[in-house]
Amino acid sequence: MAFNLPENPNTRRWLGLMPAILTIFFFMVIPITILGVFSFKPADPYGGVESGFSLEAWIQLFFERDLDDSLIFEPVYLQIILRSIILGLLATAASLLMGFPVAWYIVQQPTRQRDLLLFLVTIPFWTNLLIRAYAWILILGKDGMIEKPLYGLGLIDESLELMYGNLAIGVGLIYSYIPLMILPIYASLEKLDTSLIEAARDLYANRWTVIRRIVIPLCLPGIVAGCILVFVLSLGDFISPSVLGGGKRMMLSNLIQFQFSSARNWPFGGALTMLLLLMVAIGSWFYMRVSAKDGAVEH
Amino acid sequence: MFTKHYYKKTVALATAALLGSAASADGELFFYNWVDYTPPELIQKFEDETGVKVTVDTYDSNETLLAKLKSGATGYDVVVPSQNFVTIMIAEDMLEKISVKEMSNYGNVDDRWKNPSWDPTQDYTAPWQMGSTSFSINMEGYEGEGNSLGEFFEPAESMRGKVQVFRTPDEVIPLALMYLGLEQCNENPSDMKQVQELLLKQKLFVKTYNSETMVANLTSGEVSMSSHWDGYSMKNRLDSKMESLKYVHPKEGIIGWFDSMVVPKDAPNKANAEKFINFMMDAVNGAELSNFNRYASPLKASAVGEHLDPTLGSAPEINIDPSVPVHFSETCSAKSTKLYDRVWTKLLQ
Numbered sequence: 001m002a003f004n005l006p007e008n009p010n011t012r013r014w015l016g017l018m019p020a021i022l023t024i025f026f027f028m029v030i031p032i033t034i035l036g037v038f039s040f041k042p043a044d045p046y047g048g049v050e051s052g053f054s055l056e057a058w059i060q061l062f063f064e065r066d067l068d069d070s071l072i073f074e075p076v077y078l079q080i081i082l083r084s085i086i087l088g089l090l091a092t093a094a095s096l097l098m099g100f101p102v103a104w105y106i107v108q109q110p111t112r113q114r115d116l117l118l119f120l121v122t123i124p125f126w127t128n129l130l131i132r133a134y135a136w137i138l139i140l141g142k143d144g145m146i147e148k149p150l151y152g153l154g155l156i157d158e159s160l161e162l163m164y165g166n167l168a169i170g171v172g173l174i175y176s177y178i179p180l181m182i183l184p185i186y187a188s189l190e191k192l193d194t195s196l197i198e199a200a201r202d203l204y205a206n207r208w209t210v211i212r213r214i215v216i217p218l219c220l221p222g223i224v225a226g227c228i229l230v231f232v233l234s235l236g237d238f239i240s241p242s243v244l245g246g247g248k249r250m251m252l253s254n255l256i257q258f259q260f261s262s263a264r265n266w267p268f269g270g271a272l273t274m275l276l277l278l279m280v281a282i283g284s285w286f287y288m289r290v291s292a293k294d295g296a297v298e299h
Numbered sequence: 300m301f302t303k304h305y306y307k308k309t310v311a312l313a314t315a316a317l318l319g320s321a322a323s324a325d326g327e328l329f330f331y332n333w334v335d336y337t338p339p340e341l342i343q344k345f346e347d348e349t350g351v352k353v354t355v356d357t358y359d360s361n362e363t364l365l366a367k368l369k370s371g372a373t374g375y376d377v378v379v380p381s382q383n384f385v386t387i388m389i390a391e392d393m394l395e396k397i398s399v400k401e402m403s404n405y406g407n408v409d410d411r412w413k414n415p416s417w418d419p420t421q422d423y424t425a426p427w428q429m430g431s432t433s434f435s436i437n438m439e440g441y442e443g444e445g446n447s448l449g450e451f452f453e454p455a456e457s458m459r460g461k462v463q464v465f466r467t468p469d470e471v472i473p474l475a476l477m478y479l480g481l482e483q484c485n486e487n488p489s490d491m492k493q494v495q496e497l498l499l500k501q502k503l504f505v506k507t508y509n510s511e512t513m514v515a516n517l518t519s520g521e522v523s524m525s526s527h528w529d530g531y532s533m534k535n536r537l538d539s540k541m542e543s544l545k546y547v548h549p550k551e552g553i554i555g556w557f558d559s560m561v562v563p564k565d566a567p568n569k570a571n572a573e574k575f576i577n578f579m580m581d582a583v584n585g586a587e588l589s590n591f592n593r594y595a596s597p598l599k600a601s602a603v604g605e606h607l608d609p610t611l612g613s614a615p616e617i618n619i620d621p622s623v624p625v626h627f628s629e630t631c632s633a634k635s636t637k638l639y640d641r642v643w644t645k646l647l648q
Contacts, residue, residue, distance in 0.1 A: 045633035046387050047369040064641075076648045137512065142521045163521060164507045246507030247466050250647040261362035262468050263640040 039270030047264045057267035084252040088234040091173040095230045099181035107189045133243040164246030172240030181226035188222030221291045228283045328353045328571040331375040338591035360467045376572040382417040382557045386630045394423045395562040404580035407602040424559035425576045426597035432554040435527040439543040448478035448549040459504040463525035466508045468643040477552045484631035491638045530594030533616040546616040552624035
């Protein structure tokens with residue numbers, strides 16, 4: 001027996017969207033809600049939560065309990081959060097500086113070559129993030145692919161100590177997320193009306209002025225989208241700091257993982273996760289505002 | 300947009316993978332064990348003998364295992380926690396009772412490890428391997444003796460910046476307490492303050508806090524001193540042909556551990572789990588397990604004796620000098636866990 005599709009196009013549209021809505025509901029909304037609820041419960045010392053209500057996890061974000069149970073301001077978690085934000089911003093800035101010229105270059109190429117180049121940009125996504133991080137150990141590590149030839153050529157006589165430090169974390173973050181910067185910028189550059197650039201040239205604008213006054217404003221939505229994607233993912237990145245950075249300094253995501261494993265403090269882990277989500281939500285809201293403004297200009 | 304598409308695809312693939320693994324047929328066994336701790340030959344042998352298909356998955360610490368089971372990850376049939384985590388799992392009612400004592404190979408277990416203190420009537424556990432936690436030094440060009448925890452926590456000039464430490468407080472803080480001569484499972488904030496100071500001072504010379512690529516880092520020379528387990532260090536020495544790698548039995552003492560096979564509550568293939576546990580207590584298989592892992596066997600020496608690799612008998616790693624005190628980690632109270640957590644967060648802040 002065949003199903004009769006509903007006549008109403010609105011109902012049909014909803015039906016068509018159902019798989020996506022259900023996926024988001026079950027794999028995103030429900031887990032996040034559970035974590036949110038957990039953050040308001042007392043911790044079970046062996047992991048998990050006990051029944052009841054407690055604000056302890058949220059208090060722990062800012063305060064530490066002294067022996068007599070009084071609260072003392074404790075900036076340790078805020079410091080970790082702040083460091084994650086700074087690292088995320090640096091990775092975003094570096095990705096923008098490198099990604100914009102790449103996107104610009106790709107747009108200048110003939111269509112066939114463009115497709116090939118875009119394809120190359122996406123290739124790293126075919127491999128698991130963790131495996132890519134391990135590959136960097138082989139490249140940056142002692143006697144790795146960078147050091148070995150340099151030893152061979154006699155250019156260095158001791159290790160460059162590239163692994164396990166801020167450099168390695170930076171390389172990991174930028175390498176992982178730069179495609180997410182290049183692609184949105186490329187998308188908006190592609191739509192750019194080149195006659196505007198020609199007009200600016202005719203009016204004696206130099207290259208820098210063209211970029212500053214024409215190109216950047218017109219592809220701002222792409223830039224903002226790229227920056228938010230890279231920032232959000234860097235902020236939550238877990239692998240680069242621990243595998244490439246040597247795990248000497250916690251980032252927000254390592255702190256969250258630590259709460260769910262060794263510290264066995266799930267409510268606090270939940271509270272930290274909520275905080276991370278809040279920061280991501282603010283980023284997305286900012287983007288929507290910028291792109292809404294942009295839409296208003298166009299019409 | 301590309302990214303949206305990409306994520307959708309990932310979600311679809313992940314869903315497919317989840318559904319796939321949930322559909323377990325009869326004749327399967329899901330074994331969840333530490334990284335690099337399961338000899339593939341033995342799994343093959345078990346599969347050939349019984350026709351059961353074994354899937355091996357790995358974790359890197361007791362904490363990961365506990366968190367995974369706590370989160371309701373059923374689907375594992377046999378897991379291998381250390382003694383202090385066995386206590387937690389029994390107390391939290393997370394384990395199935397198994398009839399270890401009625402198994403045909405139970406007689407092979409060394410009498411010292413029958414009815415162990417963490418499972419006094421042995422209703423839940425069967426022995427897997429035992430060993431110790433300390434650290435190893437690449438002695439090449441090193442001026443020290445390699446006999447004190449001080450060399451690890453307060454490294455000499457030549458070792459600075461070349462130290463690797465486990466990433467789990469549970470493996471590091473007990474050794475620090477031992478070095479400072481303080482009580483284990485410490486609940487005293489001023490004692491823990493001393494631990495924190497020691498670890499912060501050590502951190503200046505630490506290259507990486509790492510529990511996954513420790514062997515690779517020692518082998519490549521990225522680090523010259525590292526947290527280690529006795530048998531794993533021996534395996535490291537033999538596999539990487541590093542005769543200069545010394546596993547230290549510090550005069551201050553060493554942390555002992557004992558890993559057991561247990562069956563989590565609601566394991567889908569309990570009968571196969573028991574079959575597997577009995578298989579692993581077989582003398583030949585138990586000896587092969589030790590030959591692979593290089594850890595001491597908890598089975599009777601008379602049973603495993605002739606099947607054991609002779610190099611194990613003389614290996615400096617697993618034969619501890621009787622003058623070195625061995626401390627078996629216990630389950631610490633919530634209060635001291637909290638203190639440990641605070642020390643560790645401050646360390647890596």
